[in-house]
Amino acid sequence: MENFVYGRNNVLELLQNSDRNVSKIILLEGMKGNSKINQIVDMAKNKGIIFQFLSKEKFIKFNEISHQGVIAYVSPVKYIEFQDFLNKKKDKYKRVIITDGVEDPHNMGSIIRTAVCAGYDAIIFPSRRNATINATVEKSSAGAINRIDLIMVNSLPSAIDKLKDNNFWIIATDINAKDNYYDIDYCNMNFAIVMGAENEGVSSTILKKSDFRIKIPMLTDFNSLNVANAASIVIYESVKQLIQKSGNVV
Protein backbone atom coordinates (compact mmCIF):
# COMPACT_ATOMS: atom_id res chain seq x y z
CA MET A 1 0.00 0.00 0.00
CA GLU A 2 3.03 2.29 0.17
CA ASN A 3 2.55 3.86 -3.20
CA PHE A 4 -1.17 4.51 -3.18
CA VAL A 5 -2.97 7.66 -2.25
CA TYR A 6 -6.67 7.28 -1.56
CA GLY A 7 -9.63 9.44 -0.67
CA ARG A 8 -11.05 12.35 -2.67
CA ASN A 9 -9.50 15.23 -0.73
CA ASN A 10 -6.19 13.44 -0.53
CA VAL A 11 -5.95 12.78 -4.24
CA LEU A 12 -6.98 16.38 -4.98
CA GLU A 13 -4.34 17.64 -2.59
CA LEU A 14 -1.80 15.38 -4.27
CA LEU A 15 -2.66 16.64 -7.75
CA GLN A 16 -2.72 20.27 -6.69
CA ASN A 17 0.20 20.58 -4.34
CA SER A 18 2.70 17.83 -4.86
CA ASP A 19 5.32 17.19 -7.49
CA ARG A 20 5.12 13.46 -6.95
CA ASN A 21 4.68 11.42 -10.08
CA VAL A 22 1.16 10.01 -10.47
CA SER A 23 1.21 7.05 -12.85
CA LYS A 24 -2.50 6.22 -12.87
CA ILE A 25 -5.77 7.06 -11.16
CA ILE A 26 -8.59 4.58 -10.79
CA LEU A 27 -12.11 5.70 -9.96
CA LEU A 28 -15.27 3.92 -8.93
CA GLU A 29 -17.86 3.84 -11.72
CA GLY A 30 -20.73 4.66 -9.36
CA MET A 31 -19.03 7.92 -8.35
CA LYS A 32 -19.30 9.51 -11.80
CA GLY A 33 -20.90 12.92 -11.41
CA ASN A 34 -19.64 13.57 -7.87
CA SER A 35 -18.16 17.05 -7.95
CA LYS A 36 -14.83 16.16 -6.39
CA ILE A 37 -14.49 13.12 -8.62
CA ASN A 38 -15.16 15.43 -11.59
CA GLN A 39 -12.49 17.79 -10.36
CA ILE A 40 -10.03 14.91 -10.11
CA VAL A 41 -10.86 13.76 -13.64
CA ASP A 42 -10.41 17.29 -15.00
CA MET A 43 -7.04 17.64 -13.32
CA ALA A 44 -5.94 14.23 -14.55
CA LYS A 45 -6.88 15.27 -18.11
CA ASN A 46 -4.96 18.55 -17.76
CA LYS A 47 -1.89 16.82 -16.46
CA GLY A 48 -2.07 13.94 -18.93
CA ILE A 49 -2.46 11.34 -16.20
CA ILE A 50 -4.08 8.07 -17.18
CA PHE A 51 -7.38 7.49 -15.38
CA GLN A 52 -9.92 4.73 -15.51
CA PHE A 53 -13.41 4.17 -14.09
CA LEU A 54 -13.78 0.64 -12.70
CA SER A 55 -16.75 -1.41 -11.55
CA LYS A 56 -17.55 -2.08 -7.91
CA GLU A 57 -16.23 -5.63 -8.35
CA LYS A 58 -12.81 -4.37 -9.38
CA PHE A 59 -12.72 -2.20 -6.27
CA ILE A 60 -13.47 -5.06 -3.86
CA LYS A 61 -9.80 -5.59 -3.08
CA PHE A 62 -9.65 -2.03 -1.74
CA ASN A 63 -12.64 -2.51 0.56
CA GLU A 64 -10.58 -2.20 3.69
CA ILE A 65 -9.53 1.34 3.02
CA SER A 66 -11.88 4.32 2.93
CA HIS A 67 -10.99 5.24 -0.64
CA GLN A 68 -14.19 7.20 -1.36
CA GLY A 69 -14.08 5.98 -4.94
CA VAL A 70 -10.60 7.08 -5.94
CA ILE A 71 -7.10 5.68 -5.71
CA ALA A 72 -3.98 7.22 -7.24
CA TYR A 73 -0.81 5.24 -7.94
CA VAL A 74 2.01 7.51 -7.00
CA SER A 75 5.76 7.66 -6.53
CA PRO A 76 6.84 7.41 -2.88
CA VAL A 77 6.81 10.56 -0.81
CA LYS A 78 10.09 12.45 -0.93
CA TYR A 79 12.12 12.88 2.22
CA ILE A 80 14.57 15.71 2.53
CA GLU A 81 18.11 15.29 3.84
CA PHE A 82 18.54 16.66 7.34
CA GLN A 83 21.56 18.73 6.32
CA ASP A 84 19.65 20.23 3.38
CA PHE A 85 16.93 21.31 5.78
CA LEU A 86 19.46 22.90 8.11
CA ASN A 87 21.08 24.69 5.17
CA LYS A 88 17.79 26.18 3.98
CA LYS A 89 17.67 29.93 4.41
CA LYS A 90 14.64 31.37 6.18
CA ASP A 91 13.92 34.95 7.22
CA LYS A 92 11.89 33.89 10.22
CA TYR A 93 12.62 31.21 12.78
CA LYS A 94 12.22 27.55 11.95
CA ARG A 95 9.70 25.41 13.81
CA VAL A 96 9.92 21.65 13.87
CA ILE A 97 8.10 18.66 15.34
CA ILE A 98 10.11 15.62 16.35
CA THR A 99 8.31 12.34 16.94
CA ASP A 100 10.21 10.05 19.27
CA GLY A 101 8.49 6.72 18.74
CA VAL A 102 4.97 7.62 17.58
CA GLU A 103 3.90 4.23 16.25
CA ASP A 104 0.27 4.66 15.27
CA PRO A 105 0.11 5.87 11.65
CA HIS A 106 -3.14 7.75 12.35
CA ASN A 107 -1.43 9.70 15.11
CA MET A 108 1.58 10.34 12.89
CA GLY A 109 -0.63 11.62 10.06
CA SER A 110 -2.67 13.70 12.41
CA ILE A 111 0.41 15.37 13.92
CA ILE A 112 1.72 16.23 10.46
CA ARG A 113 -1.68 17.68 9.54
CA THR A 114 -1.72 20.04 12.53
CA ALA A 115 1.93 21.01 11.95
CA VAL A 116 1.11 22.04 8.38
CA CYS A 117 -1.95 24.07 9.47
CA ALA A 118 0.35 25.82 11.93
CA GLY A 119 2.95 26.61 9.29
CA TYR A 120 5.68 24.43 10.80
CA ASP A 121 8.72 23.70 8.68
CA ALA A 122 9.54 20.05 9.19
CA ILE A 123 8.81 16.75 10.89
CA ILE A 124 11.82 14.79 12.09
CA PHE A 125 11.38 11.12 12.98
CA PRO A 126 13.64 8.15 13.62
CA SER A 127 13.95 5.34 11.08
CA ARG A 128 13.16 2.73 13.73
CA ARG A 129 10.35 2.40 16.27
CA ASN A 130 8.31 5.16 14.68
CA ALA A 131 5.61 5.02 12.00
CA THR A 132 7.06 5.49 8.52
CA ILE A 133 5.21 7.66 6.03
CA ASN A 134 2.83 5.16 4.43
CA ALA A 135 -0.61 5.37 2.81
CA THR A 136 -2.40 5.43 6.18
CA VAL A 137 -0.24 8.29 7.42
CA GLU A 138 -0.89 10.15 4.18
CA LYS A 139 -4.67 9.64 4.52
CA SER A 140 -4.69 10.69 8.18
CA SER A 141 -2.68 13.75 7.26
CA ALA A 142 -5.36 14.74 4.70
CA GLY A 143 -2.52 15.09 2.22
CA ALA A 144 -0.47 17.36 4.47
CA ILE A 145 2.62 15.17 4.04
CA ASN A 146 3.11 16.87 0.67
CA ARG A 147 3.34 20.29 2.32
CA ILE A 148 6.13 19.94 4.83
CA ASP A 149 9.73 18.73 4.94
CA LEU A 150 9.85 15.11 6.10
CA ILE A 151 13.18 14.13 7.61
CA MET A 152 13.98 10.57 8.59
CA VAL A 153 17.08 10.18 10.75
CA ASN A 154 18.96 7.12 11.94
CA SER A 155 19.75 8.56 15.32
CA LEU A 156 17.43 10.97 17.05
CA PRO A 157 19.97 11.91 19.76
CA SER A 158 22.51 12.88 17.08
CA ALA A 159 19.85 14.81 15.19
CA ILE A 160 19.03 16.73 18.34
CA ASP A 161 22.68 17.54 18.93
CA LYS A 162 22.86 18.84 15.41
CA LEU A 163 19.74 20.94 15.87
CA LYS A 164 21.27 22.47 18.99
CA ASP A 165 24.47 23.23 17.08
CA ASN A 166 22.25 25.04 14.62
CA ASN A 167 20.60 27.29 17.18
CA PHE A 168 17.48 25.27 17.77
CA TRP A 169 15.95 25.02 21.23
CA ILE A 170 14.61 21.61 22.14
CA ILE A 171 11.25 21.44 23.92
CA ALA A 172 10.25 18.02 25.18
CA THR A 173 6.79 17.06 26.41
CA ASP A 174 7.09 15.27 29.72
CA ILE A 175 4.30 14.25 32.05
CA ASN A 176 6.57 15.02 35.02
CA ALA A 177 7.63 18.48 33.87
CA LYS A 178 7.22 21.45 36.21
CA ASP A 179 6.34 23.97 33.53
CA ASN A 180 3.04 23.95 31.72
CA TYR A 181 3.18 24.10 27.94
CA TYR A 182 2.00 27.72 28.01
CA ASP A 183 4.69 28.85 30.44
CA ILE A 184 7.37 29.08 27.79
CA ASP A 185 7.90 31.64 25.07
CA TYR A 186 7.83 30.15 21.59
CA CYS A 187 8.67 33.40 19.82
CA ASN A 188 12.04 34.61 18.64
CA MET A 189 13.77 31.28 18.46
CA ASN A 190 14.15 28.22 16.28
CA PHE A 191 12.61 25.35 18.16
CA ALA A 192 11.78 21.66 17.95
CA ILE A 193 8.94 20.19 20.00
CA VAL A 194 9.46 16.52 20.84
CA MET A 195 6.39 14.29 21.13
CA GLY A 196 6.89 10.87 22.66
CA ALA A 197 5.68 7.32 22.10
CA GLU A 198 2.01 6.57 22.78
CA ASN A 199 2.72 4.72 26.01
CA GLU A 200 6.21 5.60 27.13
CA GLY A 201 6.45 9.26 26.19
CA VAL A 202 9.73 10.89 25.25
CA SER A 203 12.74 8.66 25.94
CA SER A 204 15.07 9.57 28.80
CA THR A 205 18.04 10.13 26.46
CA ILE A 206 16.11 12.78 24.60
CA LEU A 207 14.68 14.31 27.77
CA LYS A 208 18.22 14.82 29.04
CA LYS A 209 19.22 16.65 25.89
CA SER A 210 16.20 18.97 26.00
CA ASP A 211 16.34 22.65 26.89
CA PHE A 212 12.75 22.79 28.12
CA ARG A 213 10.39 20.19 29.52
CA ILE A 214 6.71 20.98 29.40
CA LYS A 215 3.56 19.23 30.48
CA ILE A 216 -0.10 19.60 29.66
CA PRO A 217 -1.99 20.04 32.94
CA MET A 218 -4.80 17.63 33.77
CA LEU A 219 -7.92 18.72 35.61
CA THR A 220 -8.76 15.17 36.68
CA ASP A 221 -6.75 12.11 37.60
CA PHE A 222 -7.39 10.74 34.11
CA ASN A 223 -4.02 11.57 32.64
CA SER A 224 -4.23 10.19 29.16
CA LEU A 225 -4.27 12.59 26.24
CA ASN A 226 -3.87 11.11 22.79
CA VAL A 227 -0.43 12.07 21.45
CA ALA A 228 -1.81 13.80 18.35
CA ASN A 229 -4.19 15.85 20.47
CA ALA A 230 -1.37 16.69 22.86
CA ALA A 231 0.76 17.80 19.90
CA SER A 232 -2.08 20.01 18.65
CA ILE A 233 -2.44 21.69 22.03
CA VAL A 234 1.25 22.58 22.21
CA ILE A 235 1.58 23.51 18.55
CA TYR A 236 -1.35 25.90 18.80
CA GLU A 237 -0.02 27.56 21.92
CA SER A 238 2.99 28.45 19.77
CA VAL A 239 0.72 29.70 16.98
CA LYS A 240 -1.25 31.86 19.37
CA GLN A 241 1.90 33.38 20.83
CA LEU A 242 3.33 34.02 17.39
CA ILE A 243 0.16 35.77 16.27
CA GLN A 244 -0.24 37.76 19.48
CA LYS A 245 3.38 38.72 20.06
CA SER A 246 5.05 38.84 16.70
CA GLY A 247 2.31 39.85 14.36
CA ASN A 248 4.41 38.73 11.44
CA VAL A 249 4.52 35.01 11.76
CA VAL A 250 5.23 32.78 8.81
Added chain:
Amino acid sequence: MENFVYGRNNVLELLQNSDRNVSKIILLEGMKGNSKINQIVDMAKNKGIIFQFLSKEKFIKFNEISHQGVIAYVSPVKYIEFQDFLNKKKDKYKRVIITDGVEDPHNMGSIIRTAVCAGYDAIIFPSRRNATINATVEKSSAGAINRIDLIMVNSLPSAIDKLKDNNFWIIATDINAKDNYYDIDYCNMNFAIVMGAENEGVSSTILKKSDFRIKIPMLTDFNSLNVANAASIVIYESVKQLIQKSGNVV
Protein backbone atom coordinates in the same frame (compact mmCIF):
# COMPACT_ATOMS: atom_id res chain seq x y z
CA MET B 1 -19.19 -5.40 18.98
CA GLU B 2 -21.34 -3.01 21.00
CA ASN B 3 -20.93 -4.76 24.31
CA PHE B 4 -17.23 -5.52 24.24
CA VAL B 5 -14.43 -3.56 25.76
CA TYR B 6 -10.95 -4.40 24.48
CA GLY B 7 -7.37 -3.40 25.10
CA ARG B 8 -5.44 -3.69 28.35
CA ASN B 9 -5.71 -0.08 29.55
CA ASN B 10 -9.35 0.06 28.56
CA VAL B 11 -10.33 -3.05 30.45
CA LEU B 12 -8.36 -1.87 33.49
CA GLU B 13 -10.10 1.50 33.34
CA LEU B 14 -13.43 -0.30 33.07
CA LEU B 15 -12.75 -2.48 36.11
CA GLN B 16 -11.41 0.38 38.18
CA ASN B 17 -13.71 3.25 37.36
CA SER B 18 -16.99 2.06 35.97
CA ASP B 19 -20.05 0.53 37.56
CA ARG B 20 -20.94 -1.27 34.35
CA ASN B 21 -21.64 -4.96 34.72
CA VAL B 22 -18.82 -7.16 33.38
CA SER B 23 -20.12 -10.65 32.67
CA LYS B 24 -16.90 -12.28 31.48
CA ILE B 25 -13.31 -11.52 30.53
CA ILE B 26 -11.37 -13.54 28.00
CA LEU B 27 -7.59 -13.36 27.80
CA LEU B 28 -5.03 -14.59 25.33
CA GLU B 29 -3.03 -17.56 26.64
CA GLY B 30 0.27 -16.18 25.34
CA MET B 31 -0.16 -13.02 27.43
CA LYS B 32 0.05 -14.79 30.78
CA GLY B 33 2.67 -13.04 32.88
CA ASN B 34 2.22 -9.61 31.31
CA SER B 35 1.92 -7.21 34.21
CA LYS B 36 -1.26 -5.50 33.05
CA ILE B 37 -2.86 -8.84 32.22
CA ASN B 38 -1.96 -9.97 35.76
CA GLN B 39 -3.55 -6.85 37.16
CA ILE B 40 -6.73 -7.53 35.19
CA VAL B 41 -6.83 -11.13 36.42
CA ASP B 42 -6.36 -10.00 40.03
CA MET B 43 -9.17 -7.49 39.73
CA ALA B 44 -11.45 -10.03 38.10
CA LYS B 45 -10.77 -12.43 40.99
CA ASN B 46 -11.50 -9.71 43.55
CA LYS B 47 -14.73 -8.76 41.89
CA GLY B 48 -15.81 -12.32 41.24
CA ILE B 49 -15.84 -11.87 37.48
CA ILE B 50 -15.49 -15.00 35.37
CA PHE B 51 -12.31 -14.99 33.28
CA GLN B 52 -10.78 -17.46 30.89
CA PHE B 53 -7.47 -17.78 29.07
CA LEU B 54 -8.02 -18.85 25.46
CA SER B 55 -5.68 -20.08 22.74
CA LYS B 56 -4.59 -17.96 19.80
CA GLU B 57 -7.00 -19.93 17.57
CA LYS B 58 -9.99 -18.91 19.68
CA PHE B 59 -8.91 -15.29 19.39
CA ILE B 60 -8.75 -15.35 15.59
CA LYS B 61 -12.24 -13.91 15.22
CA PHE B 62 -11.08 -10.81 17.09
CA ASN B 63 -8.07 -10.29 14.83
CA GLU B 64 -9.45 -7.09 13.38
CA ILE B 65 -9.43 -5.22 16.65
CA SER B 66 -6.32 -4.32 18.61
CA HIS B 67 -7.39 -6.23 21.71
CA GLN B 68 -3.88 -6.62 23.17
CA GLY B 69 -4.90 -10.01 24.53
CA VAL B 70 -7.98 -9.04 26.52
CA ILE B 71 -11.68 -8.60 25.83
CA ALA B 72 -14.36 -7.90 28.43
CA TYR B 73 -18.06 -8.60 27.86
CA VAL B 74 -19.86 -5.71 29.40
CA SER B 75 -23.28 -4.10 29.78
CA PRO B 76 -23.82 -1.16 27.43
CA VAL B 77 -22.51 2.21 28.49
CA LYS B 78 -25.04 4.22 30.48
CA TYR B 79 -26.34 7.47 29.12
CA ILE B 80 -27.71 10.10 31.42
CA GLU B 81 -30.97 11.94 30.81
CA PHE B 82 -30.44 15.52 29.67
CA GLN B 83 -32.80 16.87 32.33
CA ASP B 84 -30.96 14.94 35.06
CA PHE B 85 -27.72 16.52 33.94
CA LEU B 86 -29.28 19.99 34.03
CA ASN B 87 -30.68 19.31 37.50
CA LYS B 88 -27.31 18.25 38.90
CA LYS B 89 -25.99 20.71 41.44
CA LYS B 90 -22.43 21.94 40.94
CA ASP B 91 -20.49 24.57 42.89
CA LYS B 92 -18.47 25.59 39.87
CA TYR B 93 -19.59 26.21 36.33
CA LYS B 94 -20.48 23.35 34.02
CA ARG B 95 -18.49 22.75 30.86
CA VAL B 96 -19.84 20.70 27.99
CA ILE B 97 -18.82 19.51 24.52
CA ILE B 98 -21.52 19.15 21.87
CA THR B 99 -20.75 17.14 18.76
CA ASP B 100 -22.90 18.15 15.82
CA GLY B 101 -22.38 15.30 13.39
CA VAL B 102 -18.97 13.87 14.28
CA GLU B 103 -19.20 10.58 12.41
CA ASP B 104 -15.80 8.96 12.84
CA PRO B 105 -15.82 6.87 16.04
CA HIS B 106 -12.08 7.49 16.52
CA ASN B 107 -12.67 11.22 16.50
CA MET B 108 -15.63 10.86 18.83
CA GLY B 109 -13.58 8.77 21.29
CA SER B 110 -10.66 11.13 21.05
CA ILE B 111 -12.83 14.17 21.82
CA ILE B 112 -14.32 12.45 24.87
CA ARG B 113 -10.80 11.55 26.05
CA THR B 114 -9.61 15.16 25.91
CA ALA B 115 -12.81 16.40 27.55
CA VAL B 116 -12.25 14.05 30.49
CA CYS B 117 -8.58 15.10 30.87
CA ALA B 118 -9.85 18.68 30.97
CA GLY B 119 -12.44 17.94 33.63
CA TYR B 120 -15.46 18.68 31.43
CA ASP B 121 -18.86 17.59 32.68
CA ALA B 122 -20.66 16.12 29.71
CA ILE B 123 -20.75 15.26 26.01
CA ILE B 124 -24.00 15.97 24.22
CA PHE B 125 -24.58 14.39 20.83
CA PRO B 126 -27.54 13.85 18.52
CA SER B 127 -29.06 10.40 18.04
CA ARG B 128 -28.73 10.66 14.27
CA ARG B 129 -25.82 11.53 11.99
CA ASN B 130 -23.29 11.27 14.78
CA ALA B 131 -21.20 8.34 15.98
CA THR B 132 -22.93 6.44 18.78
CA ILE B 133 -20.89 5.24 21.73
CA ASN B 134 -19.65 1.84 20.52
CA ALA B 135 -16.59 -0.31 21.19
CA THR B 136 -14.40 1.71 18.81
CA VAL B 137 -15.38 4.97 20.51
CA GLU B 138 -14.66 3.39 23.88
CA LYS B 139 -11.22 2.19 22.72
CA SER B 140 -10.33 5.55 21.17
CA SER B 141 -11.41 7.25 24.37
CA ALA B 142 -8.97 5.05 26.34
CA GLY B 143 -11.89 4.24 28.61
CA ALA B 144 -12.79 7.89 29.21
CA ILE B 145 -16.43 7.26 28.28
CA ASN B 146 -16.87 5.84 31.79
CA ARG B 147 -15.78 9.14 33.36
CA ILE B 148 -18.15 11.70 31.91
CA ASP B 149 -21.88 12.20 31.45
CA LEU B 150 -22.93 11.02 28.01
CA ILE B 151 -26.13 12.62 26.78
CA MET B 152 -27.84 11.54 23.57
CA VAL B 153 -30.56 13.92 22.37
CA ASN B 154 -33.10 13.60 19.58
CA SER B 155 -32.90 17.25 18.61
CA LEU B 156 -29.72 19.24 19.00
CA PRO B 157 -31.44 22.60 18.36
CA SER B 158 -33.92 21.92 21.18
CA ALA B 159 -31.10 20.79 23.45
CA ILE B 160 -29.26 24.03 22.76
CA ASP B 161 -32.37 26.08 23.54
CA LYS B 162 -32.66 24.23 26.80
CA LEU B 163 -29.00 24.81 27.64
CA LYS B 164 -29.49 28.52 27.02
CA ASP B 165 -32.55 28.52 29.29
CA ASN B 166 -30.28 27.01 31.92
CA ASN B 167 -27.66 29.73 31.73
CA PHE B 168 -25.25 28.06 29.36
CA TRP B 169 -23.39 30.07 26.74
CA ILE B 170 -23.05 28.36 23.37
CA ILE B 171 -19.68 28.58 21.63
CA ALA B 172 -19.62 27.24 18.07
CA THR B 173 -16.49 26.55 16.06
CA ASP B 174 -16.82 28.13 12.64
CA ILE B 175 -14.18 28.42 9.98
CA ASN B 176 -15.65 31.83 8.99
CA ALA B 177 -15.75 33.28 12.50
CA LYS B 178 -14.09 36.64 13.18
CA ASP B 179 -12.88 35.80 16.67
CA ASN B 180 -10.07 33.39 17.32
CA TYR B 181 -10.68 30.65 19.87
CA TYR B 182 -8.46 32.43 22.39
CA ASP B 183 -10.29 35.75 22.09
CA ILE B 184 -13.12 34.72 24.35
CA ASP B 185 -13.22 34.30 28.10
CA TYR B 186 -14.13 30.79 29.19
CA CYS B 187 -14.17 31.58 32.90
CA ASN B 188 -17.16 32.44 35.06
CA MET B 189 -19.83 30.91 32.92
CA ASN B 190 -21.46 27.61 32.05
CA PHE B 191 -20.62 26.90 28.45
CA ALA B 192 -20.99 24.37 25.67
CA ILE B 193 -18.48 24.18 22.83
CA VAL B 194 -19.97 22.86 19.59
CA MET B 195 -17.72 20.85 17.27
CA GLY B 196 -19.04 20.18 13.78
CA ALA B 197 -19.06 17.34 11.29
CA GLU B 198 -15.74 16.28 9.73
CA ASN B 199 -16.51 17.86 6.37
CA GLU B 200 -19.37 20.31 6.84
CA GLY B 201 -18.59 21.78 10.25
CA VAL B 202 -21.32 23.03 12.57
CA SER B 203 -24.73 23.18 10.88
CA SER B 204 -26.22 26.58 10.10
CA THR B 205 -29.18 26.06 12.44
CA ILE B 206 -26.82 25.59 15.35
CA LEU B 207 -24.53 28.42 14.27
CA LYS B 208 -27.52 30.78 14.37
CA LYS B 209 -28.35 29.76 17.92
CA SER B 210 -24.79 30.25 19.16
CA ASP B 211 -23.66 33.10 21.40
CA PHE B 212 -20.06 33.01 20.18
CA ARG B 213 -18.44 31.84 16.99
CA ILE B 214 -14.76 31.06 17.11
CA LYS B 215 -12.16 29.91 14.63
CA ILE B 216 -8.74 28.36 14.90
CA PRO B 217 -6.36 30.51 12.85
CA MET B 218 -4.32 28.89 10.09
CA LEU B 219 -0.77 29.93 9.29
CA THR B 220 -0.92 28.43 5.80
CA ASP B 221 -3.63 27.99 3.20
CA PHE B 222 -3.95 24.36 4.28
CA ASN B 223 -7.08 24.75 6.35
CA SER B 224 -7.81 21.28 7.49
CA LEU B 225 -7.47 20.43 11.15
CA ASN B 226 -8.82 17.10 12.28
CA VAL B 227 -11.96 17.72 14.38
CA ALA B 228 -10.59 15.94 17.46
CA ASN B 229 -7.41 17.99 17.30
CA ALA B 230 -9.45 21.15 16.85
CA ALA B 231 -11.54 20.21 19.89
CA SER B 232 -8.37 19.67 21.93
CA ILE B 233 -7.02 23.07 21.00
CA VAL B 234 -10.19 24.87 22.09
CA ILE B 235 -10.75 22.73 25.19
CA TYR B 236 -7.23 23.39 26.39
CA GLU B 237 -7.51 27.12 25.86
CA SER B 238 -10.38 26.95 28.35
CA VAL B 239 -8.28 24.87 30.75
CA LYS B 240 -5.40 27.31 30.54
CA GLN B 241 -7.69 30.27 31.24
CA LEU B 242 -9.33 28.48 34.13
CA ILE B 243 -5.98 27.67 35.71
CA GLN B 244 -4.53 31.11 35.08
CA LYS B 245 -7.53 33.24 35.98
CA SER B 246 -9.56 31.28 38.44
CA GLY B 247 -7.02 29.23 40.29
CA ASN B 248 -9.80 27.05 41.66
CA VAL B 249 -10.98 25.19 38.66
CA VAL B 250 -12.76 21.85 38.96
